[in-house]
Amino acid sequence: MPGQRVFGITGWKNAGKTTLTERLVAEFVRRGWRVATVKHAHHDIDIDRPGTDSWRHRAAGAGEVALVGGRRYAILCETPEPSIGDVLARLSPADLVLIEGYKSESHLKIEVRAAEESKPLAPGDPAIVAIASDIQPRDAGLPWFRRDDVAAIADFIAAKVG
Numbered sequence: 001m002p003g004q005r006v007f008g009i010t011g012w013k014n015a016g017k018t019t020l021t022e023r024l025v026a027e028f029v030r031r032g033w034r035v036a037t038v039k040h041a042h043h044d045i046d047i048d049r050p051g052t053d054s055w056r057h058r059a060a061g062a063g064e065v066a067l068v069g070g071r072r073y074a075i076l077c078e079t080p081e082p083s084i085g086d087v088l089a090r091l092s093p094a095d096l097v098l099i100e101g102y103k104s105e106s107h108l109k110i111e112v113r114a115a116e117e118s119k120p121l122a123p124g125d126p127a128i129v130a131i132a133s134d135i136q137p138r139d140a141g142l143p144w145f146r147r148d149d150v151a152a153i154a155d156f157i158a159a160k161v162g
Contacts, residue, residue, distance in 0.1 A: 004088060005161035008099040008109035010121060010128070015114040016147050020132060021100045023150040024157070028096055031154070036094040038087055040101030048076055096161060108160055112147060113137065130156060 009021050028035045048055045054067045065076045111121050113133035122128040130143040145153050
């Protein structure tokens with residue numbers, strides 16, 4: 001992570017993290033930034049389909065398979081979950097990496113709340129530096145943004161990451 005501009009979007013399930021991440025990507029791209037994202041899932045994922053050639057390569061025992069097409073590629077790795085640092089090290093250079101999820105990591109984050117959360121994350125996480133919610137939070141002390149105020153949130157992130 002050293003040298004990379006990294007900022008996280010965190011919160012509980014169905015709080016609007018993906019929607020905010022998507023809107024922030026579009027806003028930063030509109031501003032001329034190159035943006036990469038990392039999405040953490042708490043379940044096993046598979047972007048490959050049984051029967052495809054790449055699936056067959058993995059089924060045969062390949063620990064890593066590169067699936068390459070005319071406009072994009074994916075590298076599928078059979079490995080225990082890597083650290084966020086390992087994932088960031090594999091990304092191409094970008095002006096900003098937005099990380100969705102990874103509640104327990106120490107990078108700067110904004111907490112997205114669907115409403116007044118019964119169990120807010122910010123009080124127990126010093127890496128959370130702002131809150132995005134449609135209702136002003138009672139646990140004040142951090143900057144607060146409405147979830148749809150994407151330009152202001154992007155300005156805040158840009159100032160934080162330098």
